[in-house]
Amino acid sequence: MIAAPAATTIAMPAVRGRLTADAPLAPLVWFKAGGNAQWLFEPAEADDLAAFLRDLDPAVPVMGLGLGSNMIVRDGGVPGVVVRLGKAFAKVDRVDATTLRCGGGASGILVSSSARDAGIGGIEFLRSIPGTVGGFVRMNGGAYGREVKDILVECEVVLRSGERKTLALADLGYTYRHSDLPEGAIVVAATFRGQPADPDAIQREMDRIAAEREASQPLRSKTGGSTFKNPPGHKAWALVDAAGCRGLRRGDAQVSEKHCNFLLNLGEATSADIEGLGEEVREKVKAHSGIVLEWEIQRVGTAG
Template sequence: MIRGEALLASLGDRLKDIRGRITPNAEMDKITWFRAGGPAEALYQPADEEDLAAFLRAVPQDIPVTTVGIGSNLLVREGGIPGFVVRLSAKGFGEAELISPTRIRAGAATPDKRVAAVAYEAGLGGFHFYHGIPGGIGGALRMNAGANGVETRERVVEVRALDRKGEAHVLANADMGYSYRHSTAPSDLIFVSAVFEGYPEEKDAIKAAMDAVQLHRETVQPIREKTGGSTFKNPEGTSAWKEIDNAGCRGLMIGGAQMSPMHCNFMINTGNATGYDLEYLGETVRARVLESSGIRLQWEIKRIGLFKPGREVQEFLGQML
């Protein structure tokens, strides 16, 4: 069993000046949209950037620090997460503001949808796709989130981040190393804010584009279910959902986890799925698609934490094809 109290006790008074909230043995299933997964040894929600920097300086380098966003694209394993989980607070990192006629600064905890709304109010085009992404800006920056033919990398000017030692860095767009649903920015960097650039556009046109995004989501995606969004990245030259469908996995269930009958690249918790059920289902789908088409689907959902002993899940269920 994870002992968060022991972790905090081992640090003595190192964290005495931290203003943010620290919760030992935090239940991650209350945070993730899948509503499943084991606990974090300790969850830290910083008050602001200065508080986060002080925390990172205070925690020894050998203690793991894992950053999560709003939990929409996250699968936590049943064995839980060792060390600290950092989750940026909406109060300290959740604002978006216009800083020039064409630029927006947004904190990493800002919902993507909020950035789309700020852009609309300012008459800035190019952000309508965020209206349909149920995540936060930090995750969008990390994975180059995109929808409806637009990606985050097309809007990013620069990103502000803290490293594991609490030192600040500013990364230009080129420094992020963006590609499809991926960036090469160092994994230990915690993004705290970013500057984005759009272009002047009529508000009626922006509203129409946002409405089209919303209609598409409501029509083809199971948005009212406990889901993590798209489960797998689209392989080159095809769509993940087509390959999943062709492999006979639409509606496939394992325990309480199911590939949605509505959109079979969406994995859902039908009510009582565990982290094991969800990951085993995902690897079952990967194995069947590999067998049927030779395509190795890559996870888009971020999976973190430890497996519970005896409930490990092998990639592609151990297939060697």
């Protein structure tokens, strides 16, 4: 993470949205842990964001924040500017019989429900991903056998320079849980395409996905979603379980007993506790199986 000048020394451009110094991020992320953003910017709309980034000192780092469902914010906080897209970016519009244009702040539940209402199938899997379109696009989010690369037509981004640009699927260099989007770029919209389907059938599939998640994942806990990427030919949870890590604790951080690829904050865990537990799990898995697990959770900011 790039260091940034103290908040009091950064000249902030004029904005139409909300700009807050030293803003707590713990309430905005699922783990409910971590430090503050040096600045938190919630733009009024895409033009507001573009003008802000254009006029912001290029040395100041910028990071996007969605629902904070797959993120550890370290205890020292995040230097520079954290951009959070609000209601102005949470709209979903039907383009044609099989296509939706979705704001970068729209949730997976909103997108999948809008697709259902429009009779567009193939997008149900977004119901299971606790995040927003911006995060899905950046990380090639996926579940239940499908990924964003299977439905994305194009996305609109605001680059760190303030330039607005439309990128096609081929421009994103998608691999498993990774894209080639440049650092500091914020996804403000995406176009998804499915196929014609019966709304009742879509709803049944969404219900099946929701029930399966509820049965297998600790959704009602303070967690960060899937912690590690699945290595080729393996399931991360099974490797963690085989290494004897089910229920392993460090302070109030725990490996979920319900799903071993989830870490939990049982109460007052610090982000250092959570990340340290994750690193301990990686060491135990490597010692047991020889496989090095890669983090799927995004870890940002500086140590406390």
